[in-house]
Amino acid sequence: xxxxxxxxxEWVNPAIDTEALSEQLSMAGLEVDGLDDVAGDFSGVVIGExxxxxxxxxxxxLRVTKVNVGEDELLDxxxxxxxxxxxxxxxxxxxxxxxxxxxxxxKAKLRGQPSHGMLCAFEELGMAESSDGILELPSDAPIxxxxxxxxxxxxxxIDVDLTANxxxxxxxxxxxxxxxxxxxLDVTEVAIEAVQPTIDDKISIELVNSxxxxxxxxxxxxxxxxxxxxxxxxxxxxxxxxxxxxxPVVDVTNYVLLELGHPMHxxxxxxxxxxxxxxxxxxxxxxxxxxxxxxKLNPSTLLIADDNKALAMAGIFGGEAxxxxxxxxxxxxxxxxxxxxxxxxxxxxxxxxxxxSHRYERGVDYKLQRDAMERATALLLDIVGGEAGPVVEAVxxxxxxxxxxxxxxxxxxxxxxxxxxxxxxxTNILTRLGLxxxxxxxxxxxxxxxxxxxxxxxEDLIEEVARVFGYNNIPNVAxxxxxxxxxxxxxxxxxxxxxxxxxxxxxxEAITYSFVDPKAQKLLHPESDALVLPxxxxxxxxxxxxxxxxxxxNAVVYNQNRQQSRIRLxxxxxxxxxxxxxxxxxxxxxxxxxxxxxxxxNEHWSVASRPADFFDVKGDVEALLSLTNDSARFSFKxxxxxxxxxxxxxxxYFDDVKxxxxxxxxxxxxxxxxxxxxxxxxxxxxxxxxxxxxxxxxSVSKFPSNRRDIAILVADDVKIGDILxxxxxxxxxxxxxxxxFDVYKGKGIEPDFKSLAIALTLQAVDRTLEEKDINQVVxxxxxxxxxxxNASLRD
Numbered sequence: 001x002x003x004x005x006x007x008x009x010e011w012v013n014p015a016i017d018t019e020a021l022s023e024q025l026s027m028a029g030l031e032v033d034g035l036d037d038v039a040g041d042f043s044g045v046v047i048g049e050x051x052x053x054x055x056x057x058x059x060x061x062l063r064v065t066k067v068n069v070g071e072d073e074l075l076d077x078x079x080x081x082x083x084x085x086x087x088x089x090x091x092x093x094x095x096x097x098x099x100x101x102x103x104x105x106x107k108a109k110l111r112g113q114p115s116h117g118m119l120c121a122f123e124e125l126g127m128a129e130s131s132d133g134i135l136e137l138p139s140d141a142p143i144x145x146x147x148x149x150x151x152x153x154x155x156x157x158i159d160v161d162l163t164a165n166x167x168x169x170x171x172x173x174x175x176x177x178x179x180x181x182x183x184x185l186d187v188t189e190v191a192i193e194a195v196q197p198t199i200d201d202k203i204s205i206e207l208v209n210s211x212x213x214x215x216x217x218x219x220x221x222x223x224x225x226x227x228x229x230x231x232x233x234x235x236x237x238x239x240x241x242x243x244x245x246x247x248p249v250v251d252v253t254n255y256v257l258l259e260l261g262h263p264m265h266x267x268x269x270x271x272x273x274x275x276x277x278x279x280x281x282x283x284x285x286x287x288x289x290x291x292x293x294x295x296k297l298n299p300s301t302l303l304i305a306d307d308n309k310a311l312a313m314a315g316i317f318g319g320e321a322x323x324x325x326x327x328x329x330x331x332x333x334x335x336x337x338x339x340x341x342x343x344x345x346x347x348x349x350x351x352x353x354x355x356x357s358h359r360y361e362r363g364v365d366y367k368l369q370r371d372a373m374e375r376a377t378a379l380l381l382d383i384v385g386g387e388a389g390p391v392v393e394a395v396x397x398x399x400x401x402x403x404x405x406x407x408x409x410x411x412x413x414x415x416x417x418x419x420x421x422x423x424x425x426x427t428n429i430l431t432r433l434g435l436x437x438x439x440x441x442x443x444x445x446x447x448x449x450x451x452x453x454x455x456x457x458x459e460d461l462i463e464e465v466a467r468v469f470g471y472n473n474i475p476n477v478a479x480x481x482x483x484x485x486x487x488x489x490x491x492x493x494x495x496x497x498x499x500x501x502x503x504x505x506x507x508x509e510a511i512t513y514s515f516v517d518p519k520a521q522k523l524l525h526p527e528s529d530a531l532v533l534p535x536x537x538x539x540x541x542x543x544x545x546x547x548x549x550x551x552x553x554n555a556v557v558y559n560q561n562r563q564q565s566r567i568r569l570x571x572x573x574x575x576x577x578x579x580x581x582x583x584x585x586x587x588x589x590x591x592x593x594x595x596x597x598x599x600x601x602n603e604h605w606s607v608a609s610r611p612a613d614f615f616d617v618k619g620d621v622e623a624l625l626s627l628t629n630d631s632a633r634f635s636f637k638x639x640x641x642x643x644x645x646x647x648x649x650x651x652x653y654f655d656d657v658k659x660x661x662x663x664x665x666x667x668x669x670x671x672x673x674x675x676x677x678x679x680x681x682x683x684x685x686x687x688x689x690x691x692x693x694x695x696x697x698x699s700v701s702k703f704p705s706n707r708r709d710i711a712i713l714v715a716d717d718v719k720i721g722d723i724l725x726x727x728x729x730x731x732x733x734x735x736x737x738x739x740x741f742d743v744y745k746g747k748g749i750e751p752d753f754k755s756l757a758i759a760l761t762l763q764a765v766d767r768t769l770e771e772k773d774i775n776q777v778v779x780x781x782x783x784x785x786x787x788x789x790n791a792s793l794r795d
Contacts, residue, residue, distance in 0.1 A: 001162060001170055003258065004038065004240035006155045011176035011190075014183040018156050024182055025160060029467050030169060033161045038240045039153040040126015044097025044105070046070070047141045047150060048119075053079075053086045058111040067092055067117070070144020078115040083133035089141045090134055091120040100126040127153075127239070138232050151232070157240050165454035167362035171261020174451065181432040181468055190259070195377045201389040203332060204275030210396035212302045212342035213278040213314060217335040217369050217393045219377060220269060224249070224386040226328055231383065249324045249331060252379045254355075262335070262364055262372040263356035265304075267311060269330035271322040274307030278314065278336075278394075285310060288320045295350050302342050304334070315343045315360035317352055333380070335373040337366045337400070340453070363453035366401055369393075403447060408461040410442035416462050419474045429468045430461065493627050493692050495572055498592055501627060502570045505620050507594060510569040512551025514576070515541035521550045523669050524643035529578050531586065544576035544586075548593030549643060549681050553665065556597050557674040566598035572686070591660075593683035594620070597675075614648045614664060617680040621652070621662055624684065630693035635721070636662070643669060644681070652684060660684035705736065705763035708778050711794040716745075716752050718789050723756065730784045734769065734777055737761035755794050 005018060014021065022032040048067040051074065056062035063084050067075045069092050077092070084090075094117050097105040108115050121135055122128035125147075141150060148154060160169070168174040173189065180187040201220045207213055230251040238245055241258050245251050253264040281297035287310045288294050295313070297303070302314040311322040315338040324331055340363045347357035370391065377388050408430075414420050423439060430437045435455075436447035448455045455461065466474065499509060517540045521530055528546040536542035545551060548571050556567050572592050579587035596617050601607045618636065625634045639651040641661045649663025662682040665675065714723070720740060727738055742757035749755055760781065762774055785791040 002157050002159045002240070002242040003172060003175060004155055004237055005158055006152050007172055007237055007240070008158075008175055008179065010188070011172060012180045012183070012185050012187045014179060014185060016183070018158075021179070022158065025158075025179070027471060028178065028182055029163065030166065030175075030178065031161045032158060034159040036157045036159070038127065038155040038157055038236075039148070040100030042093075042097070042099045042125055042148075045091050045093045045099075045120060045125065045147045047137060047143055047145050047147055048075070048090050048092035049143050050084060050086050050088045050090060050119075053084055056111060056113060058113075062110060062113075064113050065119070067119070068143055069094065069117075075116045076114050077117045077119060078110040078113050079119045079134065081119065081121065081134040083136065084119060088134075089137035089139060089143075091125065091137065091147050093118040093120050093124075099124055125153075136232075151236065155240065157242070164362055167359060167364065167453060168261070168451040170359050170362070171257070172259050174261050177434065181429065184428075184432070190375070192371050192375050193378070194374050195381065195388055197390040198387040199389045202392045203272070205392055205394040206275060206277045207394050207396055208277055208279035209302060209342075210399045212280075212339050213336055214339070214396045214399035215337040215366065215369055215393070216276070216278055216395075217373050217391055218276060219333045219373055219391045220330065220389040221333060221377065221380060221386045222269075222330045222389070224329060224331060224380065224384040226324070226326065226384060228384045234379075234383075247324070248384045249328075249380065252376050252383065255379065256372050256376045257355060257359075260368060260372050260375065261359065262368045263315065263359055264372055264376055265312060265318055265334045265356070266324050267304075267318075267322045267332040267334065268324055268328045269332050270328075272306045272311065272332060273309070276311075276332075277305045277307070279303055279305055281310065287313065289313075290318045290320050290323050292320065298346075298349065301346055301349075302338065313346070313350075314338055316347045316350075316357045317354055333373065333376060335369045335376070337364060337369055339399075365451035367450040401450070401453075403450065404456055406446050406448060406455060406458060406461055408444040408446065408458055408465075410444075412458060413462055413465065416459070417466050417474060418477065421465065421469055425469070426465055429465055433464060433468070491691050491694055493690050495592075495686065495690075497627060498624060498686075498689065499570075499572065501624055502594065502620070505568075505623060507568045507570045507620075510552065510555050510571045512548070512555055512571060512573075513541060514545055514574065516543055516545045516550040516554075517541070518543035520554070520673060521546065523672055524549050524553075526642060528642070531576055531578065546577060547575050547683055548573060548591060549595075549683065552593060552595040552681065553673050553675065553679065556595055556679055560597070560674075560676060566602055568594070568596050570594035590686040591683050592624070592686055592689075593681065595679055595681045596620075597677070597679040611678070612680060614662075614680060617682055618650075618662060621660075621682050621684065625652075625689060628689050628692045629695060652682075654688045657688075659688035699765070701763050701765045703764055703766075703768045705761050706769055706774050708760045708762065708774060709757060710760065710778065710782065711742075711755055711757045712782070712785055712791040713749070713753050713755055713794050714785075714789050714791045716754055718791075720756065723785065723789060723791075724758075726784055726788055727758070727760070727781050730781050731760065731762075731777060734762045734764055734773070735760060736763045 022035060026032045046069050048069040050065050051068050052066040054064050056064050061080055063079050065077050065079055065084060067077050069075055093099060093105045095105055095107055105118055119134045121133060122131040162169055169178055176187045199222060201222060203218050203220060205216050205218055207216060226247060228248050230245055230248045234251055234255055235245040238251060238254055243254050249266045253266060257263050281299055281301045281303050283299055285297045286294055287297055303310045304312040304314050310319060312318040338360045340361055343357055343360040347353055373391055381388060427437055427439055430446055434449040438445045446461060518530060521543055525546050530546050531544040533542050552569055552571060555569055559567050574588045575591055577587045577589060578585060596612045599609055600612045600616055603609055625631055633655055635653045636650040637653060640646045641649045641663055643666055644663035645666050651658050652660035652662060660683050665679045665681060724738060739759045740756060741759055744755040762769055762777055782793060
């Protein structure tokens with residue numbers, strides 16, 4: 001909203017300059033976007049009166065004038081304005097005057113006639129971008145006085161960008177009230193007195209939609225003179241507020257809009273058939289607007305209509321047929337309250353935005369209609385004359401907004417603001433804002449005025465107190481935060497650590513749906529009894545997954561079909577198993593799964609290219625299990641698993657509990673699943689690897705270690721893991737390291753047998769082991785292997 005600073009200071013005049021006022025408004029939440037001078041930078045321009053005005057002898061479009069500028073001084077001035085005439089008060093730039101743009105006035109001759117000055121238009125004084133003729137001043141303007149002083153042109157237009165909640169400040173009255181509160185000053189309001197009717201003419205008003213329009217006032221004014229001109233003071237106030245003067249009736253309604261913040265409208269009384277009906281548009285109804293465009297009306301649009309037709313879009317735009325125009329003598333003046341919800345969005349739906357809709361959709365004071373009517377009536381009678389009838393009011397009290405009472409607690413105010421403002425100061429702030437306030441027991445009870453639509457809860461009052469008190473006046477206090485050590489169980493292995501381990505080994509995390517294709521899942525887990533959704537997204541997503549395999553294989557197929565030849569994915573998620581003992585009969589088990597497809601490495605000259613195999617994936621899983629620092633408790637046991645190759649699959653055990661699986665996808669399923677080569681998968685329950693064994697610090701032995709190598713012959717079907725486990729048990733505490741460093745089959749070894757070379761490292765913490773001690777341990781190991789596995793030492 002734009003407004004004149006001097007107009008504002010007529011209502012309230014704080015002892016601060018323009019810059020300080022601008023800063024004050026901005027800090028109070030009424031952000032000032034710009035400050036503009038209302039006139040250009042000029043000097044030497046005075047008020048004069050045209051005494052003589054005659055035709056230039058040598059130019060059809062020029063006039064030769066004599067202008068009285070005071071002190072018995074008559075100036076000969078040549079003027080080209082069509083509106084120049086004898087008796088007119090004008091703005092005269094005398095010789096030596098400087099106009100905007102550093103344009104200096106000098107003596108001159110125009111077509112042979114002397115010209116000692118210039119008659120100025122709005123444009124030449126920097127008061128408008130264009131103008132039709134010279135500036136016509138009021139007949140009582142004092143001759144010889146500086147025009148800048150006479151018309152207070154040392155003024156500033158202030159442009160305020162109001163937030164949507166501050167509709168109460170869309171008028172000088174509201175802005176003055178705000179400035180008064182900020183400076184603890186009383187506001188001098190315009191005295192509005194009721195205009196006594198001089199005629200009995202009135203019109204009937206029917207509120208068909210009383211919820212959208214609970215109050216409507218109308219008044220007939222007859223015998224107006226539209227040939228009258230709006231007074232310069234009004235035109236100037238409108239201009240400085242960014243509004244162009246049109247005609248006296250429109251100027252008055254715009255003036256009241258800017259002064260009180262209340263929109264008004266005037267109808268040509270002769271265009272109204274019957275009475276006024278405030279109703280919604282009918283289906284297919286149209287209205288030709290004041291701008292000449294035809295609007296196809298929506299049934300949700302509120303209209304001002306007569307008995308037969310629509311007259312205007314309520315609170316938005318008037319109709320062309322009922323508008324005040326040349327020749328209009330009788331008018332109906334409208335002042336109404338429209339519900340914000342009834343107007344909100346309506347203007348935009350027609351591509352419109354008017355000053356009226358801007359205010360109505362934000363909320364207009366529902367008690368201001370009669371004041372606006374009386375103020376506009378008085379101004380119109382003074383300017384265009386005429387006779388006014390009585391004010392006719394239609395009101396639905398039940399549909400009018402209700403006054404609100406809001407409570408503000410002292411403790412809440414201090415806690416939110418972080419600063420204590422004196423009780424008396426808080427009461428004064430709320431009272432000056434127009435609220436009726438009572439204070440008792442550290443609690444304020446505030447009755448909200450009709451113009452403050454935005455105050456409804458306690459936080460609104462807190463905002464008002466802080467805003468008016470001044471955010472800059474609240475001390476800056478750095479927040480204090482107490483440091484507290486978080487509870488952290490050192491033995492926990494977070495899922496993020498598991499993710500990082502797999503990422504460091506070349507995997508990328510995938511996220512797949514918990515809903516899978518039941519057919520694909522049945523291929524991988526033929527014995528599973530999956531949960532089927534009663535209302536699935538689609539048939540392909542109708543079963544809850546019983547492992548991560550289905551989703552990961554689908555992700556591989558998707559990438560494989562897009563020419564990705566090397567894929568390594570992992571996922572952390574839940575699998576869903578039927579379990580009568582679980583809540584809702586469903587056990588949700590967190591698992592970590594992965595899939596490997598393609599070569600071990602991307603193609604590179606320094607690395608031999610080969611397809612990934614079972615042992616590559618097993619190495620990745622072992623790295624994952626090693627995070628527990630308790631790998632000895634985990635074991636891989638050859639075991640057939642659903643959907644996996646029977647010769648390339650194993651179960652993962654933690655002690656004696658199965659916690660996962662690893663293996664190659666069964667070759668018979670590859671084509672059905674869309675795989676074009678072998679993929680290896682693994683899955684481990686997160687609970688099994690989410691806790692680690694904490695290391696215990698022990699002293700390093702001061703005594704030497706001893707290594708002994710043994711080579712044994714065993715049958716091919718003997719598992720190496722079982723042999724190493726047996727050696728660890730027999731070796732006891734003196735066996736500190738055990739390593740299988742060679743497996744040999746071939747010349748010198750009988751068929752169906754293999755040679756295993758094993759290194760045993762022996763050491764004691766309290767003494768140096770003697771040869772007999774070492775031999776004793778080795779002999780015990782050899783004997784135990786012979787007993788359990790029928791092993792023999794290789795020659």
